[in-house]
Amino acid sequence: MITNEYINRAIDYILNHIDEEITVEDISNYCCFSRYYFSRIFKMETGESIYEFIKRVRMERSAFRLKVEKDRSITDIGSAYGYSSSNYSSAFKKHHNMPPYKFRRSIVHKSMMNPVFRNTQTELLTWQECSEKITVEIFEDCTVIFERYKGSYGDLSVHWGAFLDKYKEYITEQTRILERSYDDPAITLPDKCLCDICIDAPAGCTLENICTIKGGRFAVYHFSGPVEHIYSAYQNLFSVWLPQSKYKIDDSYGFEIYKKTDCGSRHMDIDICIPVK
Template sequence: MGNIESVQRINQAIDYIHKNLDKNLTAEQIADYCCFSRFYFSRMFRAVMSESVYSFIKRRKLENAAFLLRTKTNMSVTDIALRNGYSPSNFASTFKEHYGISATEYRKKNDMPPNDSYIAVVEHIRKMKEMQDYFGIIHRKIKIRKIEGMSLFYERFVGNYCDLPDFWEAFCKKVEKEQLINENTRFIGISYDNPLIIDENRCITDVCISVESVGGPNIHIIEEGYYACYEFHDKVINIAKAYNEMFSLWLPFCEYDLDHRLPLEIYHTVSDAGDRVHMDICIPIVKED
C-alpha cells in the first residue's frame, strides 16, 4: 500500500478514535473499521504516528479529560472519567501516572506552566482573570451563529503549531495546482488540541477547503449547527491566546456546552507577510440542560 493511502487510512482511524473516546476501544475494533488485520494495522499506525495505537488512544483520552477538567468546572471528576471510557478508580490512577498529579490537583492548577513557548499565553490569561469583568470582555467578542453544513477536503498536520503556516502554504499551492479552488471556495482549519495541555509537538490540525463532493478519502462532512464565533484579526502568534480566552475565561461560565461537532477556523484574509490573519474561531455549542 502506498504511503499516501496509508496516511489516509490512519487519518480514518484517528477520526474514529476521536468520535469514540467514551468507549473501551481496542486495536481489533479500529482495524476492522479500517478493513485491516490487527497486525498490519498496528504496524502501519506506529509507522505513521510514531506511537502504538493503544498509546495514542490512552493519550487522547487523558488529554481530553484534562481539557474538560480545565473548561467544565461544574462537571465532576467521575463524570469526566466516564465520558472518556474510564471507571473512576482506573481513571484516578491512570491520570496521576500520566500527569504526575491527581485530576483534582490538575483542575486546581489551571495556570500550570506549560512548555516555555506558551508561557506568554498563560500570563495573558492570568492577567485577564485579574480584570473585574473578564467574562464580559470575552463575551462581547463572541457571536452565536448558525453555520450551514459543508464538505471539506483536508490534509492532516501533526506537529508544532509554529510549523503550521508552511504546511498551509504547501497545501494551498497543491489545491490551486489541482484546480480545486474557485470563487466560492472557503479556507477552513480544524485544530484538535490545546498546546497548553498536550505535547506541543504532537498537535493535530486539518487544513481544509470547501468542496462539492461528499465522499471519498480525506473528506469531512460538517453538520449544520450553532457555533460560538470569536472574530480574530491579529498576529498568528496570538491565536493560542484567543483560543484560551474562549476555553478558559468564557466556556466554563457561559450557558452553553461543547457539542460533538468539530471546531472550525473560517479564514477571511491572510497578510502578504503571513504574520497576520483575519478569521472566525468557531466552537460548536449546545445549550446546557
C-alpha cells in the same frame, strides 16, 4: 503529514468514539485489516501504537473537560471516559504527572504559558470583554479537501503554503480556507497535536482526501491580530467565556475560518468556531 486513507479513517473513528470502549481489534476490523498488519502501519504513520494513541487521547480529552467544565465533578468526567474513580485518578496521574484535582487547580495558570510561541504573553480578558468578541451561530455541514498533520501548530504556515499551491485549481473567490484543530496545546504536547488544513471542496470533486465537517451550533470568537495571539483567543474561550456562559462545549471538534491574512505583518482575521450546546 498523515496521508494513508485508512490511518485517517482510524483516527477519525477513535476521535469520534473516544468516550466509548475501543479496542485495537475494533479499529483493525473497522478498517478491514488484520490486527498485526494495521497496528504496524498505524505506528509507522503516526509514531504511536493504536493502544497508545487511544489512551493518550482519552487522557487529554478528559483533562480538557476538567478545564472547561468546572462545575462537573471529577468522578463524572472520569466515568464518561470509562474509568472508575480510583482507576481514573491513577491513570490520570501517570499521564499528566499529577492527580485530576491538582490539574484542575493549576490548568488556568499553566494555560497562560504559550507553548506555540513561547515569547508571547497570554492575556486573559474579562468575561464581558470576551462576550463582545463572541457570537453564537449555526453552521451547515461542509465538504472540504483536507490534509492532516501531526506536530506543532506553530509550523503550520509552511504546510499552508504548499497546500494552497497544490490545490490552487480548486480555489475561487468564494472558497473558504479552514483549519480544524483537535487539541489544546496547553494540554497536548506540541509534537502530538493534530490538525486538518482545508478548503471548500467544489461540487463534483473526485479527490480521495475529502471529508465532511459537521455543522451545528458554534461559539464564534471573531479574532483580529497577530498569529502569535491566536493561542490567547482560544484560552479566553476555554478558560473565561465557556465556564461562565450558559453554554457547554459539545463533543465534536472546532475549526477556524480564515477571513484575511497578511503574510508580511502576520496579522490575521479569523473566526474561531467552537461547538456548543
